[in-house]
Amino acid sequence: MGDLILYGYCRSSAAYRVRIALNLKGLAYEQKTLRLLKDEHKTQGYRQLNPQGLIPLLQHQIDGEVRVINQSLAIIEYLDEQFSGPALLPDDAYLRARVRAFALAVCCDIHPLNNLRVLAYLKKELGISDSKKDAWYAHWIGEGFNALEPLLSAEHDFCFGSVPTLADACLVPQVFNALRFNCDISAYPNIQRIYQNCSRLPAFIQASPQHQPDFEEPV
Numbered sequence: 001m002g003d004l005i006l007y008g009y010c011r012s013s014a015a016y017r018v019r020i021a022l023n024l025k026g027l028a029y030e031q032k033t034l035r036l037l038k039d040e041h042k043t044q045g046y047r048q049l050n051p052q053g054l055i056p057l058l059q060h061q062i063d064g065e066v067r068v069i070n071q072s073l074a075i076i077e078y079l080d081e082q083f084s085g086p087a088l089l090p091d092d093a094y095l096r097a098r099v100r101a102f103a104l105a106v107c108c109d110i111h112p113l114n115n116l117r118v119l120a121y122l123k124k125e126l127g128i129s130d131s132k133k134d135a136w137y138a139h140w141i142g143e144g145f146n147a148l149e150p151l152l153s154a155e156h157d158f159c160f161g162s163v164p165t166l167a168d169a170c171l172v173p174q175v176f177n178a179l180r181f182n183c184d185i186s187a188y189p190n191i192q193r194i195y196q197n198c199s200r201l202p203a204f205i206q207a208s209p210q211h212q213p214d215f216e217e218p219v
């Protein structure tokens with residue numbers, strides 16, 4: 001096994017997904033913090049590693065080679081394929097497709113609409129008020145969770161069965177964000193139950209923002 005370095009930040013939900021995956025796989029890793037509110041992800045040095053200027057980013061040093069991977073889903077699938085430990089994607093092709101579809105619904109259809117740079121643009125460039133920004137946030141959480149809830153079964157402890165997968169690694173940080181922004185999630189019993197179940201597992205607890213070495217209270 002080579003060395004793993006995760007560039008992230010405690011409250012980055014995309015980095016939070018990767019921390020959960022690393023913990024579920026039982027992998028040790030070093031963290032490098034980029035404080036988003038201080039624009040540490042926008043420096044030229046970091047953009048040389050990730051031209052998108054977004055976190056997370058994984059560096060994997062193996063056999064004298066330094067591999068650099070951005071995009072949380074690509075990172076998680078790489079970890080799953082590269083390392084042994086509990087599988088984050090099911091063997092069955094249909095179930096695997098459903099897990100990926102769920103993860104993509106979170107990562108492509110909910111998270112980007114409420115990302116820091118989008119909220120900053122709405123506020124600073126378009127001049128919308130804090131209350132309208134909060135309404136925007138809650139709207140896209142509602143749209144997204146309305147679509148996720150029916151994909152889940154009341155019979156399952158986790159998104160797609162009795163063990164957590166990539167889908168749970170994506171759902172939990174998104175629920176964390178929704179709660180942080182005071183969104184009402186009472187209409188989503190499956191999402192709530194799975195969030196609670198995940199929140200009892202060490203892999204999820206240790207990945208949570210408040211347990212990170214770079215944790216700081218939100219400003």
Ligand SMILES: N[C@@H](CCC(=O)N[C@@H](CS)C(=O)NCC(=O)O)C(=O)O
Nearest residue numbers: 012013014054055056071072116117
């Ligand atoms: N699709 C990307 C999203 C990455 C992303 O948007 N990360 C956020 C933090 S959660 C970020 O770097 N935001 C910086 C900004 O908005 O300026 C992924 O899954 O890795």
